Amino acid sequence: MKRRAIRSEPLFFERNSRRLRRQGYLLPALDVPEIEPSDVLPPELLREPDPHFPDVSEMEVVQHFHRLSQLNYAVDEGLYPLGSCTMKYNPRINEQTARIPGFASLHPLQPQSQIQGALRLIWELEESLKTITGMPGATLQPAAGAHGELTGILMIRKALEARGEKREVVLAPDSAHGTNPATATFAGFRAQEIPSADDGTADLGALDRMMDETVAALMLTVPNTLGLFEHQILEISDLVHRRGGFIYMDGANLNSFVGRALPGLMGADAMHINLHKTFSTPHGGGGPGAGPVTVSEALLLHLPVPKVIRGDEGFELQWQDPASIGQMRGFYGNFLILVRALTYIWSLGAEGLRSMSDVAVLYANLIRHRLNGAYHLKFDAPSLHEVVFDDSIQTRHEVHNVDIAKRLLDYGFHPPTMSFPLIVHGALMIEPAESVAPEEIEAFCDAMLAIAKEVETDPQLVKSAPHDTPVGRVDEVRAARNLKVTWTPDDEG
Amino acid sequence: MHPWVGAGPEDRRQILSELGLQSIDDLFASIPSGVCVDGIDLPPARDEDWIRRTLGNMASTNISMDSIPCFLGAGVYRHVQPSVVDAVLSRAEFFTSYTPYQPEISQGTLQVIFEFQTLISRLTGLDTANASLYDGATSLVEAVLFSHRVLRGKRNLVVVAETIHPMYRRVLDTYTEAAGIDVAVVAPGDDGRLDPEAILEIAGDRACCIAVQSPNFLGIVEDLPVLAAAAHDSGALAVEVVTEAVSLGLLAGGGRFGFDVVCGEAQSFGVAPGFGGPHLGFFACASKHLRQMPGRLAGETVDENGSRAFCLTLSTREQHIRRAKATSNICTNQGLMALAATVWLETIGGSGLRELATSCLARTEELKRRLTAVGDPWRLAYPQSPTFNEFLLIGPGSGTELVERLASEGVLAGVPTTDWSGSWPDGVLAAVTERNPVTDLDALVNALEKLS
Numbered sequence: 001m002k003r004r005a006i007r008s009e010p011l012f013f014e015r016n017s018r019r020l021r022r023q024g025y026l027l028p029a030l031d032v033p034e035i036e037p038s039d040v041l042p043p044e045l046l047r048e049p050d051p052h053f054p055d056v057s058e059m060e061v062v063q064h065f066h067r068l069s070q071l072n073y074a075v076d077e078g079l080y081p082l083g084s085c086t087m088k089y090n091p092r093i094n095e096q097t098a099r100i101p102g103f104a105s106l107h108p109l110q111p112q113s114q115i116q117g118a119l120r121l122i123w124e125l126e127e128s129l130k131t132i133t134g135m136p137g138a139t140l141q142p143a144a145g146a147h148g149e150l151t152g153i154l155m156i157r158k159a160l161e162a163r164g165e166k167r168e169v170v171l172a173p174d175s176a177h178g179t180n181p182a183t184a185t186f187a188g189f190r191a192q193e194i195p196s197a198d199d200g201t202a203d204l205g206a207l208d209r210m211m212d213e214t215v216a217a218l219m220l221t222v223p224n225t226l227g228l229f230e231h232q233i234l235e236i237s238d239l240v241h242r243r244g245g246f247i248y249m250d251g252a253n254l255n256s257f258v259g260r261a262l263p264g265l266m267g268a269d270a271m272h273i274n275l276h277k278t279f280s281t282p283h284g285g286g287g288p289g290a291g292p293v294t295v296s297e298a299l300l301l302h303l304p305v306p307k308v309i310r311g312d313e314g315f316e317l318q319w320q321d322p323a324s325i326g327q328m329r330g331f332y333g334n335f336l337i338l339v340r341a342l343t344y345i346w347s348l349g350a351e352g353l354r355s356m357s358d359v360a361v362l363y364a365n366l367i368r369h370r371l372n373g374a375y376h377l378k379f380d381a382p383s384l385h386e387v388v389f390d391d392s393i394q395t396r397h398e399v400h401n402v403d404i405a406k407r408l409l410d411y412g413f414h415p416p417t418m419s420f421p422l423i424v425h426g427a428l429m430i431e432p433a434e435s436v437a438p439e440e441i442e443a444f445c446d447a448m449l450a451i452a453k454e455v456e457t458d459p460q461l462v463k464s465a466p467h468d469t470p471v472g473r474v475d476e477v478r479a480a481r482n483l484k485v486t487w488t489p490d491d492e493g
Numbered sequence: 494m495h496p497w498v499g500a501g502p503e504d505r506r507q508i509l510s511e512l513g514l515q516s517i518d519d520l521f522a523s524i525p526s527g528v529c530v531d532g533i534d535l536p537p538a539r540d541e542d543w544i545r546r547t548l549g550n551m552a553s554t555n556i557s558m559d560s561i562p563c564f565l566g567a568g569v570y571r572h573v574q575p576s577v578v579d580a581v582l583s584r585a586e587f588f589t590s591y592t593p594y595q596p597e598i599s600q601g602t603l604q605v606i607f608e609f610q611t612l613i614s615r616l617t618g619l620d621t622a623n624a625s626l627y628d629g630a631t632s633l634v635e636a637v638l639f640s641h642r643v644l645r646g647k648r649n650l651v652v653v654a655e656t657i658h659p660m661y662r663r664v665l666d667t668y669t670e671a672a673g674i675d676v677a678v679v680a681p682g683d684d685g686r687l688d689p690e691a692i693l694e695i696a697g698d699r700a701c702c703i704a705v706q707s708p709n710f711l712g713i714v715e716d717l718p719v720l721a722a723a724a725h726d727s728g729a730l731a732v733e734v735v736t737e738a739v740s741l742g743l744l745a746g747g748g749r750f751g752f753d754v755v756c757g758e759a760q761s762f763g764v765a766p767g768f769g770g771p772h773l774g775f776f777a778c779a780s781k782h783l784r785q786m787p788g789r790l791a792g793e794t795v796d797e798n799g800s801r802a803f804c805l806t807l808s809t810r811e812q813h814i815r816r817a818k819a820t821s822n823i824c825t826n827q828g829l830m831a832l833a834a835t836v837w838l839e840t841i842g843g844s845g846l847r848e849l850a851t852s853c854l855a856r857t858e859e860l861k862r863r864l865t866a867v868g869d870p871w872r873l874a875y876p877q878s879p880t881f882n883e884f885l886l887i888g889p890g891s892g893t894e895l896v897e898r899l900a901s902e903g904v905l906a907g908v909p910t911t912d913w914s915g916s917w918p919d920g921v922l923a924a925v926t927e928r929n930p931v932t933d934l935d936a937l938v939n940a941l942e943k944l945s
Contacts, residue, residue, distance in 0.1 A: 008600070008800065012608050012839050024840040025575045030852055031931040032859035037743050037851055040858055041714055041879050047745040050615055053843030061577055061840045065605075069586035072601035076585035082594075089497055090589050093541050099579075102552025107565040108769030109908045110556065111897055117554035118768045131534055143627035143770070143827075154671055181817035188671050191817040229523045258533070260521050265528040280497070284829030285602040286592035286624070286789065288771035304667075319912070326667035330568065330630035330660055330758075331769025343548065344497075349538035352495040358517045359500045365520055366508050382523045409598055417594075436499045438508065466597050472796040474596040479794035479806040483783065485621055486611040487793075 006070040007470045013487050015064070016054040024058050052489045071470045072285075073414050079436055079444045081367075083386045083417035083429025084177065084225060086255045086277035086360075089436075093347065094280065094340035103339050108331040112316060119315035122308045122332060125292075125342045129273060132345075132353070133251075134264025135294040139303045140333040145252060147328065148272025148291030149183040149219070154325045155270055155295065155302040156217050156246045157187060162301075162323070165244070167216035173202050175226060175421040177250060180219040189216060196423055200226045200379035204235055211243050221250035222266060223257070225421040225429070227364065227383035237267025246270070246298070254278045255433065256361055256385035259354030269296040279341040290337040304328045359434035360385045363441050367430055370445040374452040378424050385433075391426035394452070397459040401426045404451055406473060407465035411447035495538060558766060558905065562933035566883045566924020567710070567908035568629060568658050568736040569769065570761045573841075573849070573927060578763045581836045588829055592789075596804035597796075602828065603803035606791035609831045612838050616741040617755035617777040618748025624789035625826040626774030629758025630664040633657065633704060633734050635776060635787045635821060636754045637665060640702035640730040641674060642785045642820065643753075648701035648729065649673070654687055655680045656709035658736055659913040674701075680916040685713045685875040685885075689723035696727035702754075704732040707747070708740055711917055712883030712924070713875060721751035730754065738762055738775075739926075740881045742850030746777075754778045763837025764830050773830040783807070787821035852927040853882040860925050860934050867941055874918050885910065887920040889944065895921050902940035 016022065037046055073080070080087035098104065106118055126138040142148035153170065160167055170184035174193045181191035194210060197203040201224060211218070218240045223229040230236060237247045249263050249271035255278040263271050275281045276289035283289070295303060301323040309316045317332075348356060361384045368377070368387040375389035391401040405415030405428070417429040432441055454462050466473065494501050500508065505517065514520065521529075539547075558571050565571070582588060586601060593599030593606075606624045613622035626632045637651050651669065653662060655678050662678070669676050677695050682688045692703055703724035707715035717733065724731035733747030735757035747755045760772040778786055784807065792806035809815060841849060861884060864871055874885035888895050892909025899906040899921075907923035923937075 009604065011604070011611075012835075013611060021844055022842075023845070024842045025573065025845060027573065027845065027849055027852060028927050028930065030855060032856050032934070035851065035855040035858055037854060040854060041743065041881070042716070045714060045717060045744055047741070047743060047847075049847065050843050053612075053615060053846075055842030055844050056839070058575075058577060058840065061836065062580070064839070065581040065584070065587075065836060068601040068604055069581075069584045070601070071599070071604070072586040072590050073595070073598035074586045075589035080591070082591060085591060087591060090585075091497055093544060095583065095588075097544065097548045100549060100552040101557045101559055102549075102555040104765040104767055105557040105559045105571070106555050106768040107558050107563075107569055107571075107766050107905075109565065109567055109569070110905065111893075111900060113897075114556040114900070114905075115768065117551040120551055120554075121548075128535065134530070143631070147627065147631075154667070157671065178816045178819070182815070182819040182821070185817045185819070186672075186821065188673060231523055231525055234525060234527050257521070257524065260530065261524050261528045262530050265530070282588045282829070283591040284588050284827075285590050285599075285605070285832065286826050286828035288627075288827045288830055290771075326670070327630075327660065327663045328667060329664055329770075330628045330658075330772065333769070334771040335768040336765065337771060339548070343544055345535070346539050346547075347541075347544055348495055348497065350533050350535040352498070352538045353535070354532055355495060355498050358520075359498050359505070361520045362500065362505060362508055362517065365512055369512055382520075384520070384523070405595070406597065409595065414598070415595060434498050434500075438500050438504045440499075469597040470600055471597055471800055471802040472798050474796050474802045474804045475794045476596070476804050476806070479792040479804050480809070482794075483780075483806065484793040485607070485780075485783070485790050485806070486614045487607070 006067050009064065009067040011487055012064060013052055015060060016056050019051055019054065021055045022057045024056055024061055078412055079432060079440050080414040081416050081430045081432045082414065083431040084252055086431060086433050088280055088433040090280055090282040091344060094343045097343045098336045098339045103336060116314050119308050121339060121342060123310055123315055125338050128345050129292055129294055132258055133271060133294045134262030136297055137295040137300040137303055138292055140292045140338055141304050141328045142272065142291040142293060143329055143334055144287065144289040145272050145274040145291040146179040146183060148293045149179055150187060151293050151304060151328050152248050152270030152272060153183055153187040155299045156248065158302040158325050159299055160216055167214055169215045170217050170219060171210060171215055172219040175224050175423050176219060176221060177252065180250060199381055200228050201230050202236060204232050207236060207239060211239055211245060213244060215245050217246040217248045219248040219250060221252060223253050223384045226379050226388050227386035228379065228381055229384060233266045241267060252277060253385060256357055258357045260357060269298050275337055275341040280344040281337045281340040288334050288337060290334040306332065356434050363432040363434060366441055367432060367445055371448055374449050386429060386431035388424050389428045390424050394455045395426065397455050399455045399459050399462050401428050403462045403465060404428065407451050407462045408447060409466040410468045413444055413447055561903050561905060562936040563905040564907045564923040564925060564937060565905050567922050568758060569766045570737055570924060570926055571766060571928055572739060572761050574763060575840045577840050578833055578836045582829060582833055587832055593805060596802060600803060603791050605832050605835050607793065607803050609835045610791060612835065613775050613777050617746035619755055619777040619779055621780045621783050622775060622777040623786055624791055625831040626776055626788050627827060628770065628772040628774045629736055630661040632756040632774035632776050633661045634665055634668045636704065636732045636756045637702060639754060639785055639787060640732065643730060643782055644701045648699055650675045650677060650699040652677050652679055652692060652696045652700045652703045654705040655915050656711055657704060657706040657734055658710050684878045685711045686715055686878060687720060689719045692723045693727055696729055698728055700727055700729040702730040702732050704734060706734040706736060708737060708881040708883065711875060711885050712880040713878045714744065714881055717747050718750040737882065739850050739853060742846035743854065759834050762834035764833050771827055771830055773827050773834055785820060789826045849927050853925060856929055857882045857925040863934060863938050867938060870945060871941055874920055882926060883922060883924040885917060885920050886923050887918050891919050892921045898944055899940050902943055904937050904940045906937060
């Protein structure tokens, strides 16, 4: 029997076109007296029934989402080598532990005697992250990496205030993630770019010229977005510290050196850790993540509240702290994500975490080795967990990185991150992570090499890709020109 | 070796030999020795059995909301959880994918976001909604910064109702302090509701937005039309915060009354309480302000063959394009939680949502009636004011004491306002949902009588 290939699925709002009421869920029986809402609530505040919000049966819902799911690519399907995103395997045990009722059905405002296990979990994960980074303090509150950046930069701001200093500038290399300058602006600073040196790492000479008494912090990704370790990291942090600034470390690439090096030794004052990258919590189609921040001695006092403290009679939440930057979000962080991350750390243990980084770096180097030559490598220096090629060989045939990416879809792989970092024109940023078998890395390399050949023999085939996906190439320009971000029924025009 | 690392020792040796290297250590030669360590001081690897047992034991020292009658709310609610929701969330096609940068292989996630945006838009009464934000508290922050941008930074004051969840206000303080925006707090009247005159007086002509919550922190439903009018009279944007999204099953969203932004927390739509996260912030506004809206957006378009397709759009507002000039530094949304809410809402259905909200209302009114009948020393703090599914109860002692004593009687009676002080009395905020059968109401009333 031939399986029906699912190419599209009507919108929920287009279902049940007869608008007849069906039942999707049986609510608990009403065992108290019935009530007319307008007897209790001001009638003018009540909602009119919405004829375009249908009621459908349970199986219609299941089919709807099953079919939608078939239109997605996912980590479980194949290599997902999105540079800077660390798309690794999401262990199933994580999903089980996060659903234990004592965690999942716990209210954040219960008395402390009723939440000791949850506070212990937070404390345990803070301790683990402190060990992994070699830094003395941690907060698990930030909801994502960018939120962690903001938390760190606000702590730096607070520390400067405590010293009676007002510094206005935050520096970041031109290879930095876009969140770095966006965070600096959001926190009230002026973002300034430091040019990269010829080898792709931060230019120490430029830093020396720019690092003056107006600079609050340097935001640095280690290894950087080219996968290159900042070999002058000690000189850089020493220079910044001597001139009264702080080092904010973007920990997006921590997956490359766990058990090999410590940010604490590199001079980091604050560093966010994307639990959804290094520590395997699922990316969920775009969140929720978690972006805990570890800090040096210099920022310890300014960690956000509430803090989890281990006291004589168990764990406590400390809400009041005048030196703190305050609270960064509701409650205590994306707690169920924290449960998954601790599950991962405990499962791997010290040796496992180290081999995680070892193999992530090994795979990236294998890809680099196999593709070098077929694709151009602008910065040909030893790299760690990711490698950034560009399309300069292919543009001779008028094929661009986006075409290569779309053609990879036909080969059954998710493409690399494209056009980032900005300092590599036409970038293809590949990060394989450590989870897949070597055969899959090789199959990806074979696909990339086959595409490189196609570019020479049949460039049109590549430029018109993808040919074998649920929808053809999507018109993103039109989406932005004729904005339509909600479904509107015909009768509402 | 470890099950989650794809290459075994022999694989590694083969790859190293292809690379012409002796040892894995050679790959890390670019790291200066001054920052290197040889391993980390963590325990050894643990098997699944050990993990399940250890974390299971840890969790069992918590008291779950499902284990005894529970009336906890204050921004986090326990509603029905159709098994369909977790079944869909557990599909690897959804939970192991990432931000849909490649629309050709991400139509599932993109269409879910588009449906989520549509649902939020219809519920809030505004024609545009984004793909979600971190949580309710940060959605308020984003609404304030949005208002500040829309009025081009010319008005530097934010007027917030004291009856917005105090934790949201704390979080707002963290950000407004950094952004240099002033915050003024307007207290409710004796009935727990806002007085538009008081708002006008505080706002003057300096406010960029007036932010109110309905139902408010005390569970009381605000008179939204007059509050929107007051905001607009002062030249400010009107922002409504919703922390109990199920209330939108009965109450019209602020968009219908002229609110410019309706934002808040949609945890009630199928997201586990989870000790506070991950939850689901939402944000809706009028389409004329679309370009100032924070966060991700999915839009409808076509593919090269003219078939309907979806993709992320207006990313020119976002950090990876605009960098230092982005509307927000946010990089992700809460994708999987938005999926949970979409599945939940589509399972419950439009009429079902109204029925569910009406069930909350009926149970709340019944509990209020019974508590009033118990009488002295127990009383409702605002007996005359309309509430949806939450109210403030006053008893013999501080809220914290009462909650502890009622817990020892086997009831989670609610959230004490002791640590959330304001112009309201110290008591217990009790929330009632469709998951509180009449036996729960009996249990709470019996426990109160014992304490009387």
